[in-house]
Amino acid sequence: MRSFIVAFMFLLIFMLPLSAVEPPVGAEALDDDFDGTPDRWETLSESGGLAIYMDTKGDGSIDYLIEHDEQGYKVYEAMDFNNDGNFDDYYYYRKEVLANREIDTNFDGDVDVWVTLSEGVYVTGYERDTDFDGLVDLKKSFGEN
Numbered sequence: 001m002r003s004f005i006v007a008f009m010f011l012l013i014f015m016l017p018l019s020a021v022e023p024p025v026g027a028e029a030l031d032d033d034f035d036g037t038p039d040r041w042e043t044l045s046e047s048g049g050l051a052i053y054m055d056t057k058g059d060g061s062i063d064y065l066i067e068h069d070e071q072g073y074k075v076y077e078a079m080d081f082n083n084d085g086n087f088d089d090y091y092y093y094r095k096e097v098l099a100n101r102e103i104d105t106n107f108d109g110d111v112d113v114w115v116t117l118s119e120g121v122y123v124t125g126y127e128r129d130t131d132f133d134g135l136v137d138l139k140k141s142f143g144e145n
């Protein structure tokens, strides 16, 4: 019986539609282009710095997020590449230098490509979930190691 409930919950999670990115509660809403609707929201990020959510295309849905740490360094960016209201392209920085990138290439809400970089530009390796079942099935690493 318990396994049935777990399976049912699992199914329910899969059936629920993806919810669009919402500005965090308490964020300050700004209207950069003065058209009367907010397009930028600023709040404190989890790492204690400024987090900025943006509607760069002016269609009312958030498609860009940038987070800074306490020192003001950029630590994270997320983008909605296909403009469906959900992020699908994620960038992780160390002291402003790109260290990891994660991509949801089929826009199902789950990351399926994980890339590691050196000095922000050199790809040192990547992992992929090519059949989108949630499990990595392709690994490549370049250079030393």
Ligand SMILES: [Ca+2]
Pocket: 031, 032, 033, 034, 035, 036, 037, 038, 039
């Ligand atoms: Ca606006």
Ligand SMILES: [Ca+2]
Pocket: 079, 080, 081, 082, 083, 084, 085, 086, 087, 088, 107
């Ligand atoms: Ca998207």
Ligand SMILES: [Ca+2]
Pocket: 103, 104, 105, 106, 107, 108, 109, 110, 111, 112, 132
């Ligand atoms: Ca995916």
Ligand SMILES: [Ca+2]
Pocket: 128, 129, 130, 131, 132, 133, 134, 135, 136, 137
């Ligand atoms: Ca897979």
